[in-house]
Amino acid sequence: MQPHEATQDEKPDIPVVSGKDAGKIARAAFVGTALEWYDYFLFGTAAAIVFNRLFFTELDPTAATLAAFATFGVGFAARPIGAVLFGYIGDRVGRRPALLITIVMIGVATGLIGFLPDFGSIGLAAPIMLAVLRLMQGLAVGGEWGGAMTIAVEHAPIEKRGRYAALVQVGSPVGTLMSSGAFALVLLLPSEAFDAWGWRLPFLAAFPLLLIALYIRLQVEESPIFRELVKLEERAKIPAVDVFKQAWGRLLVAIAAAFLGVGGFYVMTTFVISYGTTTLGMDRQLMVNATLVAAVVQIGVVLLVGRISEKIGPGRMTFFGGLATAAGAFPLFWMIDTRNPAAIILAVTIGIALVSLAYAVTGALLTEMFPPHLRYSGVALGYNLAGALSGFLPLIAVALLGVSGGGSWTASLLLMAVSLITAAGGFFGEKLRVKDKAIVQ
Template sequence: MSDLDPAAPGARSAPEAPVVSGRESGRIAFAAFVGTALEWYDYFLFGTAAALVFNRLYFTTLDPTAATLAAFATFGVGFVARPIGAVLFGWMGDRIGRRPALLLTVVAIGAATGLIGLLPDFAAIGVAAPLLLALLRLVQGVAVGGEWGGAVTLAVEHAPPDKRGRYAALPQIGSPVGTLLSSGAFALVLLMPSEQFDSWGWRLPFLAAFPLLLVAVYIRRKVEESPIFEELEKREERSKVPAVDVFRQAWGRLLVAVASALLGVGGFYVMTTFAISYGADTLGVSRSLMVNSTLVAAVVQIGVIVVAGRFAERLGPGRMTLWGGLATAAVAFPVFWLIDTTVPALVVVAVAAGVGILSIAYAVSGALLTELFPAHLRYSGVALAYNIAGALSGFLPFIATALMDGAGGASWVASLLLAGVALITAAGGFYGERLRVRDDVVVR
C-alpha cells in the first residue's frame, strides 16, 4: 500500500508550528456547523422530493416503479458529480485557501436549490423538465463535493489536537439538522391538500433556499482562514495539483478513507430516502409517517454524534468507526423487519435506531479522515474520499429498489446492502486508526 511520510513535506520544530487557540476553535467549528447545516438542508430536500414528488411530476410517462427508479437515478446524479466538486474545490482549498472555497460552495448549492423550486414540471415543458432537474442536481452535487471536506478541515485545523473529536463532530451535526429542516419543511407542506401540494406546495421548501443562502454567506464570511494553511502558504509547501498527488502519493490512505466514510453516506440514504419510498410505495404506510420518522431519527442522530465525538478523543476515531460499522451490520435485518410490520410506532423506532447506530461511524468521519491526510493534501484528500464514497453509495436507493422489485418486494435486499456497507466501513476504521497523521501545532 502506497503511503506518505506523516511529516512530509518538511518537518517543523515546535516554535515554528502553527498556533491554534482553544478559545477560537469552538467558534470556528460552530460557524462551520451552521453553514454545513444550511447546505445539507438544500441537498436533502432533493432526496425527500425524489421519493414523494419527482417520480410523479417529472417522470409521468413511466409506470410507477420505473418513475421511482428514474427519480432515484436523478438523485444519484448528485453523488456522481460530487467527486468533480472534490477535485475543483479541493484544488482551491489546498492552493488558495479553505475559506474562499467554502464561500463558493454555499453560493452554488443555494442557487441551484432555489431554482429547482422555480422549475416547471413535465406537464408544462415536457422532457426539458427532467433534463433541467438533472442539471440542477448536478450543480448541487459539485457544490456539496467541496463543502463537507472543507468544513471539517477548517474545524479540525483550528482545534487543539486533543479536542479534535468534539470539534470535528460539530459539522457532522449539520447533517441531522439539515434533515430536520428539510423533513420538517416537507412535513408542513404535506399537510396541504394533495392538489395544492402537487401544484405549488412542494416548491416552498426549495424556494426557502434563497433567504437561507444569504444567512449562509454572511456566516461563511465571518470564518477565519486555517492557521495550518497559512503556515503552508508562508512556506510554499502547497501541492500544485492536490488531487493528482492524493492518487499518486496517498492512494492507500484514500482507499481506507473511502471505506470508512461509506456507511455514513450510503447507509444513511438506505435508512432515509429508500426507507421513505419503501414504506410509502411498497408497504402503503402514510408518507407523513415516513417523513416524520426521519425527524425523530435526526434528533437521535444529534445525540449520538455529540457523544461519539467525545468518545473518539479517548478511544480514537478509527476504533469508533470499527465498532459503529459492526453494530450497524448487526441491526441491518431487524430494523427492516420492524418497518415491515407497518405498525407506526415500530416504524419510527426502526428508522431512528438504524440512523442512530450508523451515526456512530458517521460522527467520527471528520476526525478520522482529516487525520488520514497531511495538511498540504488534506482538503482534497478528505473531499475526494468522502465524495467517492458518496458516488459509490449514492445509487443504493436505486439498487435496492430495483433488486427488491425483482425479489417480489422483500426487504432482505435492503438489509443485505446495509450490512455489506457497514462491514466495509468497519474494515476502514480498523486500518484508519493505524494511519492517523498528527499535526505539529502549538496550542495557545
C-alpha cells in the first residue's frame, strides 16, 4: 500500500501538528517510558547480583551467572514478538491504545517478580516462573518504545523532531537512575536482609509506579498523523508483513542503527557490573554507583545530541557515534582493569556517553525511515530485533571471558564490532530518511 501523496494545497489531507502540544506529548511519553524502563532495567541489575545466587543456586558461580543472563536475554528474544503484536495494534487501532496495554503488562510482571519464592523454597519452579515473567516484560517493551517514540515524533514539528525524540530517549537513563538508585539503597541493608527480602522492594515498587504511569498515559492524545491515516483509509492490513515485504532493506538498516544504543548500553552496565564483581572482585556497590553517575551524565548528552542532530541529521550523528565508541572500546576496559574505583566510574561514564551519541538519535532516525502507515511496526521491529540480538551480548561477553582467561580484550572487541555495525547503519540510514507532510499550528 502506497502512502497518500498529498500536496500543500490539499490541506484537508495534511495532518495538522500543534507545536504547543508537542512538548506536552513528548514529556508524557518520556515519563511513561522512564517508568517502563525502570521496570525492565531492574531485571538486568538483579541478574548480575541476585538471581545468579538465589534462583540458580545448584550451579557453580560461572554457570549460575550464565543462566541468569540467559534468563535476562529471554526478555530481549520476546521483544520482536511484542513489536509485531503491538505494531499491529498501533498501526491498525491506534498508537495510544497500544501504549496503555504495554504499561499495564510490564508493571504487573515486574511487581510479581517481587513476590517470587527463590530456588531454596520451591526448587526448579522458581527460575521457570522468573523466565515467564521476564517473557511478559519483553513482550510489553517490544511495543512500548516504538509506540512512545512514534506518538511523540508525530506530534512534533518536523524540523524539531530531534529534540522531542531525544526527550523520549531520556527515559532510558532516568529509568537506569531509578533502578540503580533503588538497588543502591537496598544494598545498604545487611547481606542476610538483602537476600531475604531487600532485593524484592524495587520490584514491588512497580505497582504504585504503574498507577502513576497509567494516569500519565491516559492524558496522551492520539497522533494527528494516525488520525489522518484512518480518515484516508491508508492503514496496512498486516503491518509487520508489509514491513518485511515492502521495507525489508530499511528494516535491516534500522536494526544496524539501533544495535549500539541497546547492545553497547548493556555491555557497559549489565556485563561490566558482573565483570567487576565476579572477575575483578570489586565491591558491587561501587559497580552499581558507577551506573548511577553514568546515567546522570547520559541525560545531558542525550538532550544535547538531540538538538545537534537537527542541524546535521540523525544518521550522520549515528555514524559519528559508532566510530567514536569503537575507538574507545579498548581504552575503556583498560581503565576498568586497573581496579581503581575512580577509573572504573570514569570508564563506565565515558562509555555510556559515547554509546549515547548514537542512542540519542535512534528514535529520530528510525521514525523517519518508515512511512506513517508502517511506522509503529517498522520502528518497533527495527529497535527490538536489534534488542533481541544484543540482549545476549552480556551472556556472550561472560562466555568469552573463559576464552581469554578472564581478560577483557574479548569484551572490547565485542563492543567495537557492535559500534562499527551501528556506524554503517547510520551512514545508510541518513540516505533513507523520508519526510512527512504536516501543517504546524
